[in-house]
Amino acid sequence: MERQVEDLDRPVRDLVRDGKLRVEFDPAHPPAGLTFQADGDALDITVVPRGGLKALPIMLVIPAVFIYLGFFVDRAPVAFGVIGSLFAAVILAVVVWGWVAREQLRVSRDGVRVRYVTRWGETAGRQVAANAIEMVRVGRERDGSAPAVLIESDEATLTFGAGLKPEAMEWVKQCILRVLAA
Numbered sequence: 001m002e003r004q005v006e007d008l009d010r011p012v013r014d015l016v017r018d019g020k021l022r023v024e025f026d027p028a029h030p031p032a033g034l035t036f037q038a039d040g041d042a043l044d045i046t047v048v049p050r051g052g053l054k055a056l057p058i059m060l061v062i063p064a065v066f067i068y069l070g071f072f073v074d075r076a077p078v079a080f081g082v083i084g085s086l087f088a089a090v091i092l093a094v095v096v097w098g099w100v101a102r103e104q105l106r107v108s109r110d111g112v113r114v115r116y117v118t119r120w121g122e123t124a125g126r127q128v129a130a131n132a133i134e135m136v137r138v139g140r141e142r143d144g145s146a147p148a149v150l151i152e153s154d155e156a157t158l159t160f161g162a163g164l165k166p167e168a169m170e171w172v173k174q175c176i177l178r179v180l181a182a
Contacts, residue, residue: 011131016181024174031168034161036175042108043179045172046117047161049102056095063088105149105160105172107179112151114158128153136176138169149173 030036036045063084070081101116101123112133115125132153140147141159148162149172161169 010134011180012133012136012177013130013180016177026171027175031165031171033164033168034172039106042106043175045105045107045160045175047103047164049098056091059091060088063091103160105176107176109180109182112158112176112180114151114160126156126158128156128158130180133180136173138166138173149176151176 027036030045033048034045035048036043038044066080066084066087068081068084069076070078070084100118102118104115104117104122106113106115109130111127111129113125113127116123128151132155133151134154135150135152137150137152138147139150141150141157145159146162147166147169148159148164149169151158151160161172164172
């Protein structure tokens with residue numbers, strides 16, 4: 001997306017309203033992997049959980065080897081077993097979090113908020129005010145992480161939907177721009 005020098009610090013909301021940024025958004029057809037729901041003046045977009053259990057046995061092989069060495073081999077230090085147990089616990093905690101938590105983006109004319117929602121409540125998440133958002137794009141952060149929808153301001157960069165298909169990320173980007181410009 002090319003922007004004029006005078007538009008670099010302007011909120012994307014104003015660029016859309018002035019016709020300098022084009023938005024093509026079809027709310028009737030959300031892509032696979034996403035659900036969305038209107039909640040008053042806000043729109044909640046939620047990532048549908050993806051099955052990630054196929055790799056779990058492979059991820060647990062290394063901790064299992066450490067556990068075996070540490071607790072069942074006489075000459076190996078017990079510390080191996082402890083380290084393997086801790087590593088396995090971290091892997092299982094990440095998997096359980098993936099089962100119970102859903103990444104959610106809340107977009108309103110006031111701003112954008114990314115949070116995680118579980119059946120027991122939601123995380124506080126991170127929020128950027130609408131008048132501070134200078135760019136919404138699909139791409140990678142500087143650290144080389146997985147492609148995601150990036151909501152950028154001078155103060156913060158929010159990421160949403162890492163691992164979604166490119167069409168889904170583009171749909172989310174267009175949705176954000178449409179709601180902010182409303």
